[in-house]
Amino acid sequence: xxxxxxxxxxxxxxxxxxxxxxxxxxxxxxxxxxxxxxxxxxxxxxxxxxxxxxxxxxxxxxxxxxxxxxxxxxxxxxxxxxxxxxxxxxxxxxxxxxxxxxxxxxxxxxxxxxxxxxxxxxxxxxxxxxxxxxxxxxxxxxxxxxxxxxxxxxxxxxxxxxxxxxxxxxxxxxxxxxxxxxxxxxxxxxxxxxxxxxxxxxxxxxxxxxxxxxxxxxxxxxxxxxxxxxxxxxxxxxxxxxx
Ligand code: SAM
Numbered sequence: 001x002x003x004x005x006x007x008x009x010x011x012x013x014x015x016x017x018x019x020x021x022x023x024x025x026x027x028x029x030x031x032x033x034x035x036x037x038x039x040x041x042x043x044x045x046x047x048x049x050x051x052x053x054x055x056x057x058x059x060x061x062x063x064x065x066x067x068x069x070x071x072x073x074x075x076x077x078x079x080x081x082x083x084x085x086x087x088x089x090x091x092x093x094x095x096x097x098x099x100x101x102x103x104x105x106x107x108x109x110x111x112x113x114x115x116x117x118x119x120x121x122x123x124x125x126x127x128x129x130x131x132x133x134x135x136x137x138x139x140x141x142x143x144x145x146x147x148x149x150x151x152x153x154x155x156x157x158x159x160x161x162x163x164x165x166x167x168x169x170x171x172x173x174x175x176x177x178x179x180x181x182x183x184x185x186x187x188x189x190x191x192x193x194x195x196x197x198x199x200x201x202x203x204x205x206x207x208x209x210x211x212x213x214x215x216x217x218x219x220x221x222x223x224x225x226x227x228x229x230x231x232x233x234x235x236x237x238x239x240x241x242x243x
């Protein structure tokens with residue numbers, strides 16, 4: 001399981017480069033994307049497509065190849081495989097067959113963002129992507145609003161504004177948060193503010209809506225805040241009914 005860069009080619013470790021150059025084939029989420037990376041590294045290896053839709057079917061074929069003695073690497077488009085990316089079914093099958101799975105660790109956007117957020121990181125919940133539809137998103141956020149641990153979300157440019165608006169609605173505007181954008185890339189920015197403040201900055205500046213995002217949100221601090229949120233939620237529900 002080989003971690004690849006999340007933006008900067010220099011994110012790739014020396015060990016990852018060696019492994020990618022030495023394996024019999026590389027399983028990749030998007031072979032065109034990985035071919036570009038390998039091209040930049042001067043590596044030529046056979047590529048096999050392994051994505052959400054063919055993973056179950058590919059897994060047993062790959063297990064057969066491993067049993068026959070082949071060495072295979074799995075990479076995703078960016079960062080660490082299996083983190084909001086395909087691979088866990090394959091790893092499960094390989095391990096169930098008694099074969100070895102080796103991590104070749106490296107970049108991961110969630111961890112990179114946590115490392116610069118300055119928000120308690122001793123315990124955190126990785127939530128990945130929020131649901132695409134606002135109703136489902138708000139439901140998920142309602143379930144998380146009293147979580148005391150730091151929350152880590154992934155978000156894309158298409159939904160960053162909507163998701164921030166729902167976070168403000170469900171968690172209140174005053175919760176501390178950090179929005180990490182385009183990490184390790186040319187336009188890397190790290191905005192630290194309240195949720196309301198970040199939502200305003202993103203709404204006001206088109207550039208802040210471009211690229212890839214990790215949002216780190218401080219956990220629910222105390223019982224007082226939790227009760228206030230519960231009250232706000234009940235009030236919103238009541239107001240909806242009375243419309
Ligand atoms: N496996 C990857 C990892 O280890 O971070 C995550 C893959 S997930 C499909 C892609 C999401 O990760 C993006 O939508 C964004 O939320 C986040 N992401 C990836 N690269 C990023 C970067 N350079 N800066 C900020 N967020 C990034």
